[in-house]
Amino acid sequence: MTLSNLKQSRHTPKKGKIKWARPQESDHFAATVKLYRQGKYDADSFRRFRLQHGAYGTRLADDYAMVRVKLPAGEIYPPQLEKLSQLSEQFSIGSAHFSTRENIQLHWVVLEDVSEIFRGLAEVGLTSREACGNSVRNVMCSPLSGVCPDEKFDSTPYALATARFFLRNPLSQNLPRKFKFNFTCCEKHGMVRMVDVGLIPEIRQEDGYTQKGFKIFLGGGLGNRSFVGHQLEEFTPEEDLLYTSMAVVRIFDRLGDRKNLARNRMRYLVNDMGWEKFQNLVLKERAIVRATQSVVTKLSVDNSPDEIKRPLRISDEGPISQPEGYARWFKGNTFKQKQNGYYSVFITLEAGDITSSQLHALSEIIQDFSSEGLGRCGFTQNISLRYVHEDDLVNLYSTLLKVGLAKSGSLTMTAPIGCSGTTSCNLALTNSHRLAKEIQRKFLELKLDEDEDLRDSSIKISGCPNSCGQHGIATIGFFGGGARFEKDMYPNYMMQLGGRSDGDTMLGVSSLRIPAKRVIPVILKIIELFKQNKKPEDDLKTWIHRVVNGIDSSEIKSLDDIKKALFSFTIPPTKAEDPDFYSDYGNDSSYHTKTGKGECAA
Amino acid sequence: MCSLSQGVVKITSDVESVRSEIRDKSIRVIDVRREEDYKQNHIPTAVNLPLATLLSDDNPERVLKLVNAMGIDDEMPVVVYDDTFGALASRIAWTLEFIGHSDVSLLETTYSKWKSMGLENDNSVPEFQLKEHSLKLRPEIVATSNYLETAKEKEGVILVDNRERLNFLEQHIPGAISLPYRILATPDKILRPKEDMKRLLDNRGITGGSEIITYCGSVGTLSGLAYYALKSVGLPNTRLYVRSFKEWKSLSKPIEKQQDANYWDLSAE
Structure with missing residues (x-):
């Protein structure tokens, strides 16, 4: 760079x-x-x-x-x-x-x-080809790759090269099921154990020679049944990246379950076969791939440095006064880059939604403020601008305010994920999308984004047991379903606690079924219990981690204690007492479930 | 020559020819923006007819008086413009067509674009000699609610809703297809190029032999623009349901809704 x-x-x-x-x-x-x-x-x-x-x-x-x-x-x-x-x-x-x-x-x-x-x-060069269906889906990369202080090197060029290799490649046009690659910067910002192939950049010193490579994780994934990925080997050198990827795709293509649609992601294959057997198979297959490929089969990795130039603005009039809310926004939406004087700025959206006019505005704002001249999407339904010079942050905030993109809390628990739910998905049972927005509005109103203890925690919501909303890796996760009291149905969510996707990746543990209209009070109650029982150095994430593992020493020792404390929220009122309880967010009428055919597995 | 020009319909006028026709004083330009905007500045020689003035009473006799007062006779070519992506201009142009004027077109772009190109503008209010326009009503370009109700059940009649997609999903006239007005334009022009428009409409099955009726929210502006979009690709058998969805609802006629989905919650507004 x-x-x-x-x-x-x-x-x-x-x-x-x-x-x-x-x-x-x-x-x-x-x-x-x-x-x-x-x-x-x-x-x-x-x-x-x-x-x-x-x-x-x-x-x-x-x-x-x-x-x-x-x-x-x-x-x-x-x-x-x-x-x-x-x-x-x-x-x-x-x-x-x-x-x-x-x-x-x-x-x-x-x-x-x-x-x-x-x-x-x-x-403008974009495609939606192989964004759905049984193919290699979009190749992800951490929004902080290239700017993260903890990364060994920038994996972006490798993510792009991998995407290029598999797009329209006959190898991956008719897989048993979809297939996903995630590249990241470091353990903390990654999602590498929750995906078919996850990659963390790694550097090895050998005989005085520095070699680039990756730590590769295979067979993870979120879904109706979720699994945590396994590390293939200590270190995979750069030149083996493509061979390894090809070997894994080939094995999945050959052995993956093409009959049982509900269990045909690669993680089931790994689970059924056992990790060691699968690992051996990959290493053998890689040896064959390596031995049989011609020299033209390679990744075209473009490692040429990007140009970083501070944008020239018409009004470079020096320091302007800080608008109200700036300090709060700065705290919850910016990330200090390893490049001195530069910040990455995350835009808070509501469950990922953005208007046409905001997209237009963002196009100009990126040109005006990002010294690399492009935007980077995050993992949490958001978008970031990187290489914003620290002197320009106040100006940027003022500009974002004018177009309604200056909401706080993007990097905190107050920005929940909500899949599209009943707003457009055939499989959805609940309006998870709107629930995520309701939580965000309420929590920003309560200024929970300013609470340091909640910063690293997350809330993620899916509208059905499938995991588009990634509820399994949330500190507090929910997936939707319908419930019945006497003859009336109401929207309901299973709550899972303690999920995480970092170096200590684990899946959230199922706790209680919480009615949709009780989700917000229940989260607030959990925060209250945490505040009463935390140790001084605790944040919510570490406290919940101890509780779900049954190793906390406070009054809330285990999941059962949390369940007891929250049980009263799960008791439905009669329809006469509280008719609102029986409708979902965004609906006035009585709740009922209705679904069509899913296409994830088509 | 005469037989050639018949059927060749000019829908939009390009900026260059409008400028030269203004210099030649061979056209009448109508600015349909609000009076206060017009008074600040406008295209030279343009006369002001705010849409609201027309809509306050748009029966043909009164429209004829307005047209005469603007110095427009049967022979005078008319070009209409607005600053609202052509929708308001379309409604005025259509009205002129309806009373029988045969040479009316839309400026290909908006007044803002005109100004942003640095083209001439003026703030003087021109005066014109009163003219005598004839009245030859063209009922074949209008659809009333009664007409629509019968026609839409027929084979080969296409009903087009030009409101935004969310409004369409929420409620629409049964059998209508959704063609939001934004589809019709490009960033620079009020209408897409002909080939572009034709391909898009072909994909939708809006083609040759059909009779097409357009409608929008209340007064036939968005659907007026669609009326000209359809004409621009040579679909002459087009009618405007000029009182649009507002009247349809007030008459308590049947309405359709996209069921079982919370699409509004997907909107970022």
């Missing part, structure tokens, strides 16, 4: 170097939709085709699709944000949605318009 004092002008927005799109895929998609509508293409084949191109079905509505746009390594450039702003206004609902896997989604798109979105995406 070269830091320069040269300034850059806004007239030349930075464009992505890699063109992920193929423009002809748009016409092909349009033609196929026509054939399907004319009955010349059967529904199952069409669904596979549609998913392969990144168009997902929509809740109980055959005529609409969700287009999931991949942002490999989370990178998004100003012209791409501008285009997404236009497309969301033209073809979607005037908003777009950042996912937990560095995709940006356009919902409620008319199926016949999907090809027009592809056309627009291609103009």
